[in-house]
Amino acid sequence: MSSPTEGDLLRGFRAAGCLVLLLTTFWLCLVPFLFVNLLTEALRNLHLSAPAAVLIIFGLLIGSLINIPVARLPTDREVTVPVFEPLAGRQLFPRYTRLKMETIVAVNVGGCVIPVLLATHMLRMIVADASTALGVTLIGVLLNSTLCYRLARIIPQHGIALPFFVAPLTAITATYIGLPGPEFDEMRAPVAFVIGITGPLIGADLLHWKDFHKISVGRVSIGGAGTWDGIVLSGLIAAFCT
Helix, strand or coil: CCCCCHHHHHHHHHHHHHHHHHHHHHHHHHHHHHHHHHHHHHHHHCCCCHHHHHHHHHHHHHHCCCEEEEEEEEEEEEEEEEECCEECCEECCCEEEEEEEEEEEEEEHHHHHHHHHHHHHHHHHHHHHCHHHHHHHHHHHHHHHHHHHHHCEEECCCEEECCCCHHHHHHHHHHHHHCCCHHHHHHHHHHHHHHHHHHHHHHHHHHHHHHHHHCCCCEEEECCCCCCCCHHHHHHHHHHCC
């Protein structure tokens, strides 16, 4: 039996590389459909109709591109800018001055506004249903916000980092412990969603408002860093897993 030549090995590596590229491309094309399917299922668990779930998904995706400025915060960082002083109609050499940068705080429509409106709708259902579910929600919100506040870290030039699993895991755990019986089957998803949303929003973002200037970037988007800053994803994962 003849041993494989260098050409045979090269062709084998090329074939393997093409196969890996094909599988990777197929997977990348499949991931968005799986993500939308999981998102739709999570929204259906929140007792939303199929048209409403699709509308919210489009709102989340399109709204993730929209940031609404709400405040300006001075930072400790300074920049040097040229100032031209015209003399007799001519501009001579510029004079340089140092100005303090500002951080624009904005809220992301897809990552903050829509999830908060949806959580408000869920909260109305919780209040109308039972006092037990409301109590579990309030305790869960307090617990999740505290954990997110303690574990969130300010990263200069980037934003606020929070372990992704903290908010949804806390929401799911609090919901199952507080609402164990079958009589609460219909309320677990809304309760978990509200707890999952408020943890990153209140604990990681709003309670660190005073620290935004330490990030030293031009804009801080609440609900806009990364995909949706963990706010909407934490709530939806919590709703899907209950």
